[in-house]
Amino acid sequence: MFKEKVLALILAGGKGSRLGLLTDNKAKPVIPFGGSYRLIDFALSNCVNSQISDVWVIEQYELHSLNEHLSNGRPWDLDRTHGGLQVLPPFENDDKSDDEGGFAKGNADAIYRHIDFIAEFKPDILLILSADHVYKMDFRDAIQTHLEKKASVTMVTTGLPIGESASRFGVVETDKNGRVKKFDYKPDKPQSDLVTTEIFVYDAKILFESLKKLNEGNKKIKDYGHELLPFLVKEGNAFEHRLIGYWRDVGTIESYWQTQMELLDEKERLFFDDENWRILTLGSQRVPAFIFKSANVRNSLISSGCRIYGAVSRSILSAGVNVESGAEISDSIILPNSTIEKNVKLMRVIVDTNVKVSKEKSKKIEEIRSKDKNAIVVVGKYKIQSSKEIED
Secondary structure, three states, X not given: OOOOOEEEEEEOXXXXXXXXXXXXXXXXHHOEEOOOEEOHHHHHHXXXXXXXXXXXXXXXXXXXXXXXXXHXXXXXXXXXXXXXXXXXXXXXXOXXXXXXXXXXXXXXHHHHHOHHHHHHHOOOEEEEEEXXXXXXXXXXXXXXXXXXXXXXXXXXXXXXXXXXXXXXXXEEEEOOOOEEEEEEEOOOOOOOOEEEEEEEEEEHHHHHHHHHHHOOOOXXXXXXXXXXXXXXXHHOOEEEEXXXXXXXXXXXXXXXXHHHXXXXXXXXXXXXXXXXXXXXXXXXXXXXXXXXXXXXXXXXXXXXXXXXXXXXXXXXXXXXXXXXXXXXXXXXXXXXXXXXXXOOEEEXXXXXXXXXXXXXXXXXXXXXXXXXXXXXXXXXXXOEEEHHHHHO
């Protein structure tokens, strides 16, 4: 391991409005994924597998749901007397000009609000991560690149995933030595298909100095893509580390659905099914799934506690889902403890947690489908949305 002191900061405070009603009552980082996991599990597990044991989570929106899942770090063996997991909730500071109280206005602001507390830890390197990406990575590789280049910041980059628009990401251009020559944050007309993965390795001292300089006077920076990263690129000591392998941003309904459908490709092995690099989570203690005689299940992931009487095809069912007789589910994602009632037919649908989908709700789904046959429909307890409606 490195002689330098490494601290990982996971930014988990965003509201996740691009996921519509899925984040009405829970934090985006704890949205279920792949039947058994939550989105934040990937960042946490990558830290543990990379032997990074000081992991802090910056919280804000619906932090009770997040804390319940984090369970003081126990699922990742981070519940320690010294080091381990620590959560940083919003707090009231002494800044009289701060009309938001303890609530951050962006990811850079979230870090800056905790800067004194982070500085007390005296890290040499800060590893900054987002909580809504699905990937497997040994962070030690990026840290090694960072140290070799003596960089102020090292951006982990990847080629633009198929089907995505570069306008959703930070876009970079580099020279042959990996130095970042240009950075554009969510540009309307991207000049490159090389994008940042929201994984950044910072020289801690330079990060602290840069944040303080950019927040001088009455100025308050929000997202680091707007000012912090362009500032460091202009200084001339920003580099990239290329991630070769699977990486997906699942911050929209389309990407959340599509990424999970990719898990059902029979030609591909589940990328997180690796005994040498386990993705850990707070598991529920449920009985095995029961597939009844009347059921017809094909090409699907079925979690524990499910009871299947109907037909399920190319779908992902989280724990405790009940599919009644005559129901038909295809190309869909059903979140925990939901019920699909008798004779209901669902296609390209995401059903939220603890929802009963009745014939009445299925009629509303079909109304949406008649206007846009390719829409992904999200079904909650009290409302139903199309992916197009959420995007607008």
